[in-house]
Amino acid sequence: MKKTIEEHADRFSDIAGDYDDSQDSEEYRACVSLVVDHADPDDDDTVLDLGTGTGAIALALAPHAKRVIGRDISEGMMDEARTKAEANGIENVVFGEGKFRDPNVDEEIDIVVSNFAMHHLSDDEKREAIEAIAELGPRKFVLGDVMFFDLPDPDEPFYSPEVDDPSTVGHLADVLTDNGFSLTAVERVHDQVGVLVAERA
Numbered sequence: 593m594k595k596t597i598e599e600h601a602d603r604f605s606d607i608a609g610d611y612d613d614s615q616d617s618e619e620y621r622a623c624v625s626l627v628v629d630h631a632d633p634d635d636d637d638t639v640l641d642l643g644t645g646t647g648a649i650a651l652a653l654a655p656h657a658k659r660v661i662g663r664d665i666s667e668g669m670m671d672e673a674r675t676k677a678e679a680n681g682i683e684n685v686v687f688g689e690g691k692f693r694d695p696n697v698d699e700e701i702d703i704v705v706s707n708f709a710m711h712h713l714s715d716d717e718k719r720e721a722i723e724a725i726a727e728l729g730p731r732k733f734v735l736g737d738v739m740f741f742d743l744p745d746p747d748e749p750f751y752s753p754e755v756d757d758p759s760t761v762g763h764l765a766d767v768l769t770d771n772g773f774s775l776t777a778v779e780r781v782h783d784q785v786g787v788l789v790a791e792r793a
């Protein structure tokens with residue numbers, strides 16, 4: 593991780609009020625839509641959204657699931673998510689502190705999702721995060737994120753090299769399969785953005 597957890601949390605809390613308006617790229621919207629479609633929870637499923645931020649994914653899935661748990665390190669981002677949940681009368685979602693490598697969850701999880709958040713972790717930290725996700729025992733993990741399908745063009749990075757640390761699709765696929773998942777879909781949104789669907793064999 594190129595910044596500490598606290599630095600990332602402060603950075604996101606500082607921009608929380610403007611975050612939704614700033615996410616206007618076609619690739620981000622495509623990722624949100626693909627993560628929601630692939631998560632496809634049943635009405636008796638509990639879904640965990642890691643790096644939930646202002647709740648884009650959690651709030652979209654809540655009407656289709658039994659319960660959605662959003663976890664993040666930034667209280668400012670989660671305050672925005674809580675405000676939106678209340679404004680929309682969504683009552684089966686909770687937001688609270690939790691990290692990728694220590695999600696702070698003690699209930700059974702059916703589906704884990706994460707969008708545009710895991711790229712803050714280094715390759716080794718992503719391995720630890722995916723081990724922690726596998727330990728929760730979900731049948732499916734849907735990851736939308738910045739990830740390299742090709743060598744990134746240094747003149748047109750989709751990410752901020754000073755704070756972000758995206759992995760190759762190959763590294764993510766290796767770690768997911770090492771942890772008992774099979775890749776059932778790979779969606780290439782851009783040569784630096786994609787969605788991976790990992791399911792238990």
Ligand SMILES: C[S@@+](CC[C@H](N)C(=O)[O-])C[C@H]1O[C@@H](n2cnc3c(N)ncnc32)[C@H](O)[C@@H]1O
Nearest residue numbers: 604643644645648664665666669691692707709
């Ligand atoms: C770019 S936002 C994405 C938010 C949301 N998932 C979305 O699709 O709009 C990244 C989020 O990841 C959170 N985050 C960064 N590092 C994290 C970590 N180690 N554990 C949990 N959340 C983290 C940040 O606080 C931020 O809210």
